[in-house]
Amino acid sequence: MSRVVDIIIDGENYRAEENSLLIDLLIQEGIKVPYFCYHETLGADGNCRMCMVGIEGQKRPQIACDTLVKEGMVVNTKSDTIREVRKNILELELINHPVDCPTCDQAGECSLQDFYMEYGLHNSKITIAQKVKHDKAIDLGANVMLDQERCVLCARCTRFTAEITKTHELGIVGRGDDAKVTTMPGRTLENDYAMNVVDLCPVGALTSKDFRFAQRVWFLESSEGICHGCAKGCNIFIDHNKLKYKDDTIYRFRPRRNDAVNGFFICDAGRLSYKELQEMRQESATLHGREISQEAAKEAFHNLLLLHQNSIAVVIDANLYTEEIESIINFANTIDAKIYAPLDIYKDASFADEMLKSSMRAANYKTIENLGITTSTPQNATLIINCNHPQEFRADATINFFTHRRETQALTLPIAAYTESSGSLTNEDNITQYSKQAVFKNSPLPTISDYLQGLGYE
Numbered sequence: 001m002s003r004v005v006d007i008i009i010d011g012e013n014y015r016a017e018e019n020s021l022l023i024d025l026l027i028q029e030g031i032k033v034p035y036f037c038y039h040e041t042l043g044a045d046g047n048c049r050m051c052m053v054g055i056e057g058q059k060r061p062q063i064a065c066d067t068l069v070k071e072g073m074v075v076n077t078k079s080d081t082i083r084e085v086r087k088n089i090l091e092l093e094l095i096n097h098p099v100d101c102p103t104c105d106q107a108g109e110c111s112l113q114d115f116y117m118e119y120g121l122h123n124s125k126i127t128i129a130q131k132v133k134h135d136k137a138i139d140l141g142a143n144v145m146l147d148q149e150r151c152v153l154c155a156r157c158t159r160f161t162a163e164i165t166k167t168h169e170l171g172i173v174g175r176g177d178d179a180k181v182t183t184m185p186g187r188t189l190e191n192d193y194a195m196n197v198v199d200l201c202p203v204g205a206l207t208s209k210d211f212r213f214a215q216r217v218w219f220l221e222s223s224e225g226i227c228h229g230c231a232k233g234c235n236i237f238i239d240h241n242k243l244k245y246k247d248d249t250i251y252r253f254r255p256r257r258n259d260a261v262n263g264f265f266i267c268d269a270g271r272l273s274y275k276e277l278q279e280m281r282q283e284s285a286t287l288h289g290r291e292i293s294q295e296a297a298k299e300a301f302h303n304l305l306l307l308h309q310n311s312i313a314v315v316i317d318a319n320l321y322t323e324e325i326e327s328i329i330n331f332a333n334t335i336d337a338k339i340y341a342p343l344d345i346y347k348d349a350s351f352a353d354e355m356l357k358s359s360m361r362a363a364n365y366k367t368i369e370n371l372g373i374t375t376s377t378p379q380n381a382t383l384i385i386n387c388n389h390p391q392e393f394r395a396d397a398t399i400n401f402f403t404h405r406r407e408t409q410a411l412t413l414p415i416a417a418y419t420e421s422s423g424s425l426t427n428e429d430n431i432t433q434y435s436k437q438a439v440f441k442n443s444p445l446p447t448i449s450d451y452l453q454g455l456g457y458e
């Protein structure tokens, strides 16, 4: 480990590891520094020149992303010279940038807009007609659209496909005004993590086909959640909005940094999994495929329990929150039912890879194992209470707690999806994480614990 040294930034004392990157210290300490090409995972590329700072003893301003911390270094990020340098570099970035902000999906979360407000505010020396034109709305594949005019050539996207996914679909061709991002000849963007380039792109050059024109970002509320697509438990932002007279709706999932789990990224399957949370939902209690009242459902529930006592099995979905699993176990013990959580159905070797995706497509299977719940299928029960497990089981009678509609004649009670409730999950690496309720529906559905409480079991 390197030694820790003292440095001075804008007159304040800081301590940092010798030879660490100056830009990391600035970011970590919340000292404003504009940058396009640097990224904590992709490292320094030094191409955008936006991160200029003054360093005592150096004749010219230096880029912070390629400057190593040294003992006694004196750094200036706020002098008039530095502001002027940043302004001029920004003007260069903007010379050929189209005036697209009113229709650009990145507006509101665009580094170029933010830096212009902070350091630019200049009148352009060239007219709109003089700007170099490039192609717009190019479908790169994998749900990613490219607008070449908006690109600031930071090379984050090309470095992502070269260094992270190692699929090498993207490159920068041409020189000067003619330089542009494109796919390699005969190729499309095609890898399981491709949509991360949309988050990496600091401007609106790469946008998600799925999210384009769906919502203005300043209307969205970002809640912190955990993806349930597999046992990795990637940290996500759940971006949602409740429009007037409409219901709370999710518009996108985005990766949320957690260096112990998913770093900066998520897979595309997990990113798009928000859609199924809003489709084909079980919204009311049903029996024989027909809607019934809450009272009738309650009565049918009690009657079935009475009729099958001593022959009941409760089956638990390995995606439920730990708190939910615990209250189901308490309930099962109260009614003398056996508890099962078959895991085989979640195994999917074709989904797994060496980056994030796990072959166990159940977010909380580790809790099932840690609690020692039987993972075989239920035996010899005449009544099965299925707590959202994806499998169908044979028995004389069934009670289902389902988030989504399925073909069934059995008594079925609708429950909240994971974004509509809170709880903890333990991922495949035994890391326990908490997921907060993000979505608040106009007519909220109960969790299984809520139901059990209402039925007098807790």
Ligand code: SF4
Binding pocket: 150, 151, 152, 153, 154, 155, 156, 157, 158, 181, 200, 201, 202, 203, 205, 206
């Ligand atoms: S498309 Fe975006 S991420 Fe790629 S080089 Fe251009 S600005 Fe950078």
Ligand code: SF4
Binding pocket: 227, 228, 229, 230, 231, 232, 233, 234, 262, 266, 267, 268, 269, 270, 271, 356, 357, 358
């Ligand atoms: S790797 Fe798994 S947990 Fe992570 S985003 Fe993909 S599906 Fe979700």
Ligand code: FES
Binding pocket: 034, 035, 036, 037, 038, 045, 046, 047, 048, 049, 050, 051, 063, 064, 065, 066
């Ligand atoms: S962030 Fe330093 S040159 Fe781009």
